[in-house]
Amino acid sequence: MTDFSMLGLKPKLLDVLKEIGIDTPTPIQARAIPEVMQGRDVMGLAQTGTGKTLAFGLPLMHMCYSDGSKPAPKTVRALILAPTRELVNQIADGLFPFIKGSHLKLNRVVGGVSINAQINRLERGTDILVATPGRLMDLIDRKAVRLDETTFLVLDEADQMLDMGFIHALRKLVPMLAKERQTMLFSATMSKDMNEIAQSYLTSPVRIEVSPPGKAADKIAQEVHFIPQPDKYELLKELLCDHSDELALVFSRTKHGAERMAKNLVRDGFEAGAIHGNKSQGQRERTLAEAKSGKIKVLVATDVAARGIDIPAVRHVYNYELPNVPENFVHRIGRTARAGRDGKAVAFCSPTELDEFRAIEKVMKIRIPVATSASWAADGMKAEPKPKPQGGRRRGGGGGGPRGANAGGKPRAKQGGNPAGKPAGKPGGAKGRPSRQRRRG
Numbered sequence: 379m380t381d382f383s384m385l386g387l388k389p390k391l392l393d394v395l396k397e398i399g400i401d402t403p404t405p406i407q408a409r410a411i412p413e414v415m416q417g418r419d420v421m422g423l424a425q426t427g428t429g430k431t432l433a434f435g436l437p438l439m440h441m442c443y444s445d446g447s448k449p450a451p452k453t454v455r456a457l458i459l460a461p462t463r464e465l466v467n468q469i470a471d472g473l474f475p476f477i478k479g480s481h482l483k484l485n486r487v488v489g490g491v492s493i494n495a496q497i498n499r500l501e502r503g504t505d506i507l508v509a510t511p512g513r514l515m516d517l518i519d520r521k522a523v524r525l526d527e528t529t530f531l532v533l534d535e536a537d538q539m540l541d542m543g544f545i546h547a548l549r550k551l552v553p554m555l556a557k558e559r560q561t562m563l564f565s566a567t568m569s570k571d572m573n574e575i576a577q578s579y580l581t582s583p584v585r586i587e588v589s590p591p592g593k594a595a596d597k598i599a600q601e602v603h604f605i606p607q608p609d610k611y612e613l614l615k616e617l618l619c620d621h622s623d624e625l626a627l628v629f630s631r632t633k634h635g636a637e638r639m640a641k642n643l644v645r646d647g648f649e650a651g652a653i654h655g656n657k658s659q660g661q662r663e664r665t666l667a668e669a670k671s672g673k674i675k676v677l678v679a680t681d682v683a684a685r686g687i688d689i690p691a692v693r694h695v696y697n698y699e700l701p702n703v704p705e706n707f708v709h710r711i712g713r714t715a716r717a718g719r720d721g722k723a724v725a726f727c728s729p730t731e732l733d734e735f736r737a738i739e740k741v742m743k744i745r746i747p748v749a750t751s752a753s754w755a756a757d758g759m760k761a762e763p764k765p766k767p768q769g770g771r772r773r774g775g776g777g778g779g780p781r782g783a784n785a786g787g788k789p790r791a792k793q794g795g796n797p798a799g800k801p802a803g804k805p806g807g808a809k810g811r812p813s814r815q816r817r818r819g
Contacts, residue, residue, distance in 0.1 A: 449503035456530035490659030511547035604755035
Protein backbone atom coordinates (compact mmCIF):
# COMPACT_ATOMS: atom_id res chain seq x y z
CA MET A 379 0.00 0.00 0.00
CA THR A 380 1.44 3.37 -1.03
CA ASP A 381 -1.48 5.62 -0.08
CA PHE A 382 -3.77 5.81 2.94
CA SER A 383 -6.78 6.15 0.61
CA MET A 384 -6.16 2.57 -0.52
CA LEU A 385 -6.70 1.26 3.02
CA GLY A 386 -10.45 1.96 3.10
CA LEU A 387 -10.35 4.44 5.99
CA LYS A 388 -13.14 6.92 6.69
CA PRO A 389 -12.86 10.22 4.76
CA LYS A 390 -12.60 12.19 8.03
CA LEU A 391 -9.48 10.23 8.97
CA LEU A 392 -7.98 10.79 5.53
CA ASP A 393 -8.71 14.53 5.79
CA VAL A 394 -6.88 14.78 9.12
CA LEU A 395 -3.91 12.80 7.77
CA LYS A 396 -3.70 15.29 4.90
CA GLU A 397 -3.97 18.26 7.28
CA ILE A 398 -1.09 17.08 9.46
CA GLY A 399 1.05 16.25 6.45
CA ILE A 400 1.09 12.43 6.58
CA ASP A 401 0.72 11.12 3.04
CA THR A 402 2.25 7.66 2.94
CA PRO A 403 1.76 4.84 5.46
CA THR A 404 4.85 3.39 7.12
CA PRO A 405 5.51 -0.32 6.57
CA ILE A 406 3.90 -1.33 9.88
CA GLN A 407 0.85 0.81 9.08
CA ALA A 408 0.51 -0.49 5.53
CA ARG A 409 0.57 -4.10 6.67
CA ALA A 410 -1.30 -3.89 9.99
CA ILE A 411 -4.24 -1.61 9.16
CA PRO A 412 -5.86 -3.91 6.55
CA GLU A 413 -5.55 -6.92 8.90
CA VAL A 414 -7.09 -5.03 11.82
CA MET A 415 -9.95 -3.76 9.65
CA GLN A 416 -10.69 -7.34 8.61
CA GLY A 417 -11.15 -8.27 12.27
CA ARG A 418 -7.91 -10.22 12.69
CA ASP A 419 -5.92 -10.34 15.92
CA VAL A 420 -2.52 -8.80 15.21
CA MET A 421 0.93 -9.09 16.73
CA GLY A 422 2.99 -6.22 15.31
CA LEU A 423 6.77 -5.98 15.71
CA ALA A 424 8.51 -2.85 14.47
CA GLN A 425 11.27 -0.48 15.44
CA THR A 426 10.31 2.28 17.81
CA GLY A 427 9.40 5.51 16.02
CA THR A 428 7.93 3.79 12.94
CA GLY A 429 4.28 4.72 13.49
CA LYS A 430 2.83 1.89 15.58
CA THR A 431 0.31 4.25 17.25
CA LEU A 432 -1.51 4.99 13.99
CA ALA A 433 -1.13 1.34 12.93
CA PHE A 434 -3.67 0.40 15.59
CA GLY A 435 -5.25 3.82 16.21
CA LEU A 436 -6.53 4.52 12.70
CA PRO A 437 -8.48 1.24 12.31
CA LEU A 438 -9.82 1.59 15.86
CA MET A 439 -11.17 5.06 15.11
CA HIS A 440 -12.50 3.87 11.74
CA MET A 441 -14.52 1.14 13.45
CA CYS A 442 -15.81 3.52 16.14
CA TYR A 443 -16.97 5.95 13.43
CA SER A 444 -18.59 3.11 11.50
CA ASP A 445 -20.58 1.91 14.49
CA GLY A 446 -22.31 5.25 14.98
CA SER A 447 -23.71 4.43 18.43
CA LYS A 448 -22.71 6.03 21.71
CA PRO A 449 -21.14 4.05 24.56
CA ALA A 450 -23.26 3.42 27.64
CA PRO A 451 -22.32 5.21 30.88
CA LYS A 452 -19.11 3.92 32.49
CA THR A 453 -18.42 1.56 29.57
CA VAL A 454 -15.44 1.45 27.21
CA ARG A 455 -15.56 0.32 23.58
CA ALA A 456 -11.81 0.17 22.85
CA LEU A 457 -9.06 -0.14 25.47
CA ILE A 458 -5.39 0.70 24.83
CA LEU A 459 -3.02 -0.33 27.62
CA ALA A 460 0.48 1.16 27.88
CA PRO A 461 3.12 0.75 30.61
CA THR A 462 3.98 4.39 31.40
CA ARG A 463 2.23 7.72 31.84
CA GLU A 464 4.37 9.27 29.13
CA LEU A 465 3.41 6.62 26.60
CA VAL A 466 -0.29 6.96 27.48
CA ASN A 467 -0.07 10.71 26.88
CA GLN A 468 1.86 10.20 23.66
CA ILE A 469 -0.79 7.80 22.30
CA ALA A 470 -3.72 9.98 23.37
CA ASP A 471 -2.13 13.12 21.92
CA GLY A 472 -1.49 11.28 18.67
CA LEU A 473 -5.12 10.16 18.31
CA PHE A 474 -6.90 13.30 19.50
CA PRO A 475 -6.65 15.30 16.20
CA PHE A 476 -8.61 12.54 14.45
CA ILE A 477 -11.64 12.76 16.77
CA LYS A 478 -11.62 16.50 17.47
CA GLY A 479 -15.05 17.96 16.81
CA SER A 480 -16.69 14.52 16.45
CA HIS A 481 -19.05 12.54 18.67
CA LEU A 482 -16.27 10.14 19.69
CA LYS A 483 -14.98 10.33 23.25
CA LEU A 484 -11.29 9.70 23.96
CA ASN A 485 -10.15 9.48 27.59
CA ARG A 486 -6.83 8.79 29.25
CA VAL A 487 -6.23 7.54 32.79
CA VAL A 488 -2.84 7.53 34.50
CA GLY A 489 -1.59 7.74 38.06
CA GLY A 490 -0.19 10.90 39.60
CA VAL A 491 -3.23 13.07 38.79
CA SER A 492 -6.70 13.52 40.30
CA ILE A 493 -8.67 10.28 40.20
CA ASN A 494 -11.92 12.15 40.88
CA ALA A 495 -11.62 14.10 37.61
CA GLN A 496 -11.06 10.82 35.76
CA ILE A 497 -14.10 9.27 37.43
CA ASN A 498 -16.25 12.18 36.24
CA ARG A 499 -15.05 11.86 32.65
CA LEU A 500 -15.60 8.09 32.56
CA GLU A 501 -19.16 8.48 33.87
CA ARG A 502 -20.39 9.50 30.40
CA GLY A 503 -18.93 6.48 28.63
CA THR A 504 -15.79 6.23 26.49
CA ASP A 505 -15.17 5.19 22.90
CA ILE A 506 -11.38 4.86 23.24
CA LEU A 507 -9.63 4.67 26.61
CA VAL A 508 -5.85 4.87 26.87
CA ALA A 509 -4.66 3.74 30.30
CA THR A 510 -1.90 2.45 32.50
CA PRO A 511 -2.90 -0.87 34.13
CA GLY A 512 -2.44 0.31 37.72
CA ARG A 513 -4.72 3.35 37.56
CA LEU A 514 -7.29 1.42 35.52
CA MET A 515 -7.48 -1.24 38.24
CA ASP A 516 -8.02 1.51 40.84
CA LEU A 517 -10.93 2.90 38.81
CA ILE A 518 -12.46 -0.55 38.36
CA ASP A 519 -12.22 -1.17 42.11
CA ARG A 520 -14.14 2.08 42.64
CA LYS A 521 -16.76 0.93 40.12
CA ALA A 522 -16.04 4.01 38.02
CA VAL A 523 -15.66 2.00 34.81
CA ARG A 524 -16.53 -1.45 33.51
CA LEU A 525 -15.07 -3.41 30.61
CA ASP A 526 -17.77 -5.96 29.79
CA GLU A 527 -18.64 -4.07 26.58
CA THR A 528 -15.02 -3.59 25.52
CA THR A 529 -14.58 -5.38 22.19
CA PHE A 530 -11.17 -4.03 21.19
CA LEU A 531 -7.96 -4.42 23.22
CA VAL A 532 -4.53 -3.05 22.34
CA LEU A 533 -1.41 -3.94 24.33
CA ASP A 534 1.23 -1.39 23.41
CA GLU A 535 4.83 -2.16 24.44
CA ALA A 536 3.63 -5.37 26.07
CA ASP A 537 7.16 -6.58 26.81
CA GLN A 538 7.74 -3.49 28.94
CA MET A 539 4.55 -4.28 30.85
CA LEU A 540 6.06 -7.62 31.73
CA ASP A 541 9.35 -5.99 32.82
CA MET A 542 7.44 -3.56 35.03
CA GLY A 543 5.37 -6.26 36.72
CA PHE A 544 2.03 -5.47 35.08
CA ILE A 545 1.39 -9.08 34.14
CA HIS A 546 -0.66 -9.57 37.32
CA ALA A 547 -2.91 -6.62 36.48
CA LEU A 548 -3.19 -7.88 32.90
CA ARG A 549 -4.39 -11.28 34.10
CA LYS A 550 -7.11 -9.58 36.12
CA LEU A 551 -8.17 -7.13 33.42
CA VAL A 552 -8.49 -9.38 30.36
CA PRO A 553 -11.24 -11.65 31.80
CA MET A 554 -13.32 -8.52 32.44
CA LEU A 555 -13.50 -7.73 28.72
CA ALA A 556 -16.15 -8.96 26.30
CA LYS A 557 -15.53 -12.58 25.30
CA GLU A 558 -15.93 -11.70 21.64
CA ARG A 559 -13.19 -9.17 21.09
CA GLN A 560 -10.32 -8.25 18.80
CA THR A 561 -6.86 -8.02 20.36
CA MET A 562 -3.73 -6.33 19.06
CA LEU A 563 -0.24 -6.52 20.52
CA PHE A 564 2.48 -4.10 19.39
CA SER A 565 6.10 -3.81 20.44
CA ALA A 566 9.60 -3.07 19.20
CA THR A 567 11.12 -6.20 20.79
CA MET A 568 10.08 -9.80 21.23
CA SER A 569 10.93 -11.50 24.51
CA LYS A 570 10.31 -15.15 25.37
CA ASP A 571 7.39 -14.26 27.64
CA MET A 572 5.75 -12.35 24.79
CA ASN A 573 4.92 -15.62 23.04
CA GLU A 574 3.07 -16.76 26.15
CA ILE A 575 1.12 -13.49 26.24
CA ALA A 576 0.23 -13.87 22.57
CA GLN A 577 -0.91 -17.47 23.04
CA SER A 578 -3.01 -16.53 26.08
CA TYR A 579 -4.79 -13.43 24.78
CA LEU A 580 -4.70 -13.50 20.96
CA THR A 581 -6.68 -15.83 18.72
CA SER A 582 -4.89 -17.05 15.58
CA PRO A 583 -3.00 -13.75 15.27
CA VAL A 584 -1.31 -12.59 12.13
CA ARG A 585 2.31 -11.74 12.91
CA ILE A 586 3.60 -8.61 11.22
CA GLU A 587 7.32 -8.04 11.52
CA VAL A 588 8.78 -5.16 9.55
CA SER A 589 12.23 -5.41 11.16
CA PRO A 590 14.01 -8.07 13.20
CA PRO A 591 13.24 -7.83 16.93
CA GLY A 592 15.98 -5.88 18.70
CA LYS A 593 17.09 -4.01 15.58
CA ALA A 594 17.56 -0.27 15.91
CA ALA A 595 16.56 2.24 13.25
CA ASP A 596 18.98 2.32 10.33
CA LYS A 597 19.57 6.07 10.66
CA ILE A 598 20.96 5.81 14.21
CA ALA A 599 24.76 6.12 14.23
CA GLN A 600 26.12 4.29 17.27
CA GLU A 601 29.38 4.24 19.23
CA VAL A 602 30.65 2.99 22.58
CA HIS A 603 33.19 4.45 24.99
CA PHE A 604 34.90 1.93 27.26
CA ILE A 605 35.59 4.17 30.23
CA PRO A 606 35.91 3.84 34.02
CA GLN A 607 32.83 4.94 35.93
CA PRO A 608 34.54 7.95 37.62
CA ASP A 609 35.51 9.39 34.20
CA LYS A 610 32.04 9.22 32.63
CA TYR A 611 30.75 12.59 33.78
CA GLU A 612 33.66 14.58 32.34
CA LEU A 613 33.35 12.78 29.01
CA LEU A 614 29.61 13.43 28.97
CA LYS A 615 30.18 17.16 29.46
CA GLU A 616 32.73 17.21 26.65
CA LEU A 617 30.39 15.48 24.22
CA LEU A 618 27.45 17.70 25.20
CA CYS A 619 29.58 20.78 24.51
CA ASP A 620 30.24 19.48 21.00
CA HIS A 621 26.55 19.95 20.11
CA SER A 622 25.30 22.43 22.70
CA ASP A 623 22.57 23.74 20.38
CA GLU A 624 20.95 20.32 19.89
CA LEU A 625 18.71 18.37 22.24
CA ALA A 626 20.29 15.41 24.04
CA LEU A 627 18.69 12.65 26.08
CA VAL A 628 20.82 11.03 28.80
CA PHE A 629 19.79 7.76 30.47
CA SER A 630 20.65 6.95 34.06
CA ARG A 631 19.82 3.63 35.71
CA THR A 632 18.40 5.05 38.95
CA LYS A 633 15.97 7.83 39.88
CA HIS A 634 18.39 9.39 42.34
CA GLY A 635 21.21 9.19 39.81
CA ALA A 636 19.11 10.98 37.19
CA GLU A 637 18.13 13.75 39.60
CA ARG A 638 21.70 14.21 40.79
CA MET A 639 23.08 14.31 37.27
CA ALA A 640 20.57 16.95 36.14
CA LYS A 641 21.46 19.14 39.13
CA ASN A 642 25.18 18.75 38.44
CA LEU A 643 24.71 19.65 34.77
CA VAL A 644 22.74 22.77 35.71
CA ARG A 645 25.49 23.63 38.19
CA ASP A 646 28.04 23.29 35.39
CA GLY A 647 26.16 25.63 33.08
CA PHE A 648 23.95 23.32 31.01
CA GLU A 649 20.21 23.81 30.48
CA ALA A 650 19.10 20.47 31.92
CA GLY A 651 16.10 18.79 33.50
CA ALA A 652 15.15 15.30 34.74
CA ILE A 653 12.16 12.98 34.49
CA HIS A 654 11.84 9.83 36.56
CA GLY A 655 9.44 7.93 38.79
CA ASN A 656 9.85 10.26 41.78
CA LYS A 657 8.54 13.21 39.78
CA SER A 658 4.83 14.02 39.82
CA GLN A 659 2.90 13.79 36.57
CA GLY A 660 2.74 17.57 36.39
CA GLN A 661 6.49 17.92 36.87
CA ARG A 662 7.20 15.33 34.18
CA GLU A 663 4.85 17.00 31.70
CA ARG A 664 6.37 20.45 32.34
CA THR A 665 9.90 19.14 31.84
CA LEU A 666 8.94 17.38 28.60
CA ALA A 667 7.25 20.57 27.39
CA GLU A 668 10.43 22.56 28.13
CA ALA A 669 12.48 20.02 26.16
CA LYS A 670 10.09 20.21 23.20
CA SER A 671 10.17 24.02 23.25
CA GLY A 672 13.98 24.14 23.37
CA LYS A 673 14.20 25.67 26.85
CA ILE A 674 15.98 22.50 28.01
CA LYS A 675 18.85 21.14 25.92
CA VAL A 676 19.72 18.10 28.06
CA LEU A 677 17.00 15.79 29.35
CA VAL A 678 18.10 13.19 31.92
CA ALA A 679 15.80 10.20 32.35
CA THR A 680 15.43 6.69 33.67
CA ASP A 681 13.86 3.86 31.68
CA VAL A 682 10.42 5.22 32.59
CA ALA A 683 10.98 7.55 29.63
CA ALA A 684 12.38 5.05 27.14
CA ARG A 685 8.93 4.15 25.76
CA GLY A 686 7.14 7.45 26.23
CA ILE A 687 9.28 10.24 24.86
CA ASP A 688 8.35 11.36 21.36
CA ILE A 689 10.41 14.50 20.76
CA PRO A 690 11.50 14.64 17.11
CA ALA A 691 14.27 17.13 18.01
CA VAL A 692 16.26 14.56 20.02
CA ARG A 693 19.46 14.14 18.01
CA HIS A 694 21.69 12.47 20.60
CA VAL A 695 21.00 9.70 23.11
CA TYR A 696 23.59 8.91 25.78
CA ASN A 697 23.46 5.64 27.69
CA TYR A 698 25.39 6.96 30.67
CA GLU A 699 24.69 3.66 32.43
CA LEU A 700 23.72 0.54 30.51
CA PRO A 701 20.34 -1.05 31.27
CA ASN A 702 20.04 -4.42 33.01
CA VAL A 703 17.56 -5.56 30.35
CA PRO A 704 19.25 -5.45 26.91
CA GLU A 705 15.95 -4.89 25.06
CA ASN A 706 15.58 -1.60 26.94
CA PHE A 707 18.70 -0.36 25.15
CA VAL A 708 16.81 -0.61 21.85
CA HIS A 709 13.97 1.47 23.24
CA ARG A 710 16.33 4.04 24.71
CA ILE A 711 18.18 4.73 21.48
CA GLY A 712 14.88 4.67 19.60
CA ARG A 713 14.16 8.11 21.06
CA THR A 714 16.35 9.56 18.29
CA ALA A 715 16.17 9.21 14.50
CA ARG A 716 12.39 9.26 14.68
CA ALA A 717 10.12 9.66 11.65
CA GLY A 718 12.98 9.31 9.17
CA ARG A 719 15.42 11.72 10.84
CA ASP A 720 19.08 11.07 11.61
CA GLY A 721 20.37 10.56 15.14
CA LYS A 722 23.29 9.36 17.21
CA ALA A 723 23.39 6.97 20.17
CA VAL A 724 26.43 6.88 22.46
CA ALA A 725 27.02 4.19 25.10
CA PHE A 726 29.33 4.51 28.10
CA CYS A 727 30.57 1.14 29.37
CA SER A 728 32.54 0.72 32.60
CA PRO A 729 34.39 -2.48 33.58
CA THR A 730 31.43 -3.66 35.68
CA GLU A 731 29.04 -3.26 32.72
CA LEU A 732 30.79 -5.51 30.21
CA ASP A 733 28.27 -8.32 30.64
CA GLU A 734 25.40 -5.91 29.95
CA PHE A 735 27.18 -4.59 26.86
CA ARG A 736 27.76 -8.09 25.49
CA ALA A 737 24.09 -8.89 26.02
CA ILE A 738 23.09 -5.72 24.15
CA GLU A 739 25.23 -6.59 21.12
CA LYS A 740 23.82 -10.12 21.16
CA VAL A 741 20.21 -8.89 21.15
CA MET A 742 20.88 -6.32 18.43
CA LYS A 743 23.02 -8.74 16.40
CA ILE A 744 25.62 -6.04 15.66
CA ARG A 745 29.04 -4.83 16.73
CA ILE A 746 28.84 -1.29 18.02
CA PRO A 747 31.81 0.82 16.78
CA VAL A 748 34.35 1.64 19.50
CA ALA A 749 35.12 5.34 20.06
CA THR A 750 37.20 4.97 23.24
CA SER A 751 39.09 1.71 23.62
CA ALA A 752 40.56 0.10 26.74
CA SER A 753 42.68 -3.00 27.28
CA TRP A 754 40.30 -4.30 29.97
CA ALA A 755 37.42 -4.04 27.50
CA ALA A 756 39.25 -6.01 24.81
CA ASP A 757 40.13 -8.74 27.29
CA GLY A 758 36.66 -8.74 28.85
CA MET A 759 34.85 -9.04 25.51
CA LYS A 760 36.79 -12.24 24.77
CA ALA A 761 36.09 -13.81 28.18
CA GLU A 762 33.05 -15.87 29.06
CA PRO A 763 30.19 -13.86 30.61
CA LYS A 764 30.13 -13.96 34.38
CA PRO A 765 27.09 -15.58 36.02
CA LYS A 766 24.61 -13.06 37.37
CA PRO A 767 24.54 -12.81 41.18
CA GLN A 768 21.42 -14.10 42.88
CA GLY A 769 19.22 -12.09 45.19
CA GLY A 770 18.57 -8.84 43.32
CA ARG A 771 19.90 -6.47 40.73
CA ARG A 772 23.28 -4.84 40.89
CA ARG A 773 22.89 -1.13 41.06
CA GLY A 774 25.00 0.89 38.71
CA GLY A 775 27.27 3.77 39.60
CA GLY A 776 25.80 7.13 40.51
CA GLY A 777 24.93 8.81 37.25
CA GLY A 778 25.56 12.28 38.61
CA GLY A 779 29.31 12.53 38.28
CA PRO A 780 31.98 12.18 40.95
CA ARG A 781 30.82 11.43 44.47
CA GLY A 782 34.14 10.67 46.12
CA ALA A 783 34.20 6.86 45.94
CA ASN A 784 34.25 4.30 43.19
CA ALA A 785 32.15 1.15 42.86
CA GLY A 786 34.53 -0.77 45.08
CA GLY A 787 34.25 1.69 47.95
CA LYS A 788 37.80 3.10 47.61
CA PRO A 789 38.39 6.87 47.57
CA ARG A 790 38.56 8.31 44.08
CA ALA A 791 41.36 10.44 42.83
CA LYS A 792 40.42 13.91 41.62
CA GLN A 793 39.50 13.80 37.96
CA GLY A 794 40.65 16.23 35.32
CA GLY A 795 40.72 19.35 37.50
CA ASN A 796 37.09 18.90 38.68
CA PRO A 797 37.17 17.76 42.33
CA ALA A 798 34.06 16.03 43.60
CA GLY A 799 31.32 18.41 44.57
CA LYS A 800 32.95 21.58 43.16
CA PRO A 801 31.52 23.49 40.19
CA ALA A 802 33.32 22.99 36.91
CA GLY A 803 32.30 26.28 35.37
CA LYS A 804 30.32 26.95 32.21
CA PRO A 805 30.32 24.36 29.43
CA GLY A 806 32.76 24.84 26.63
CA GLY A 807 36.03 25.29 28.52
CA ALA A 808 38.90 22.90 27.97
CA LYS A 809 39.66 22.48 31.65
CA GLY A 810 38.77 19.06 33.01
CA ARG A 811 37.94 17.39 29.71
CA PRO A 812 39.16 13.84 29.14
CA SER A 813 41.77 13.46 26.45
CA ARG A 814 40.45 12.82 22.96
CA GLN A 815 43.51 10.66 22.27
CA ARG A 816 41.72 7.76 23.90
CA ARG A 817 39.11 7.79 21.20
CA ARG A 818 39.48 6.52 17.68
CA GLY A 819 37.29 6.36 14.62
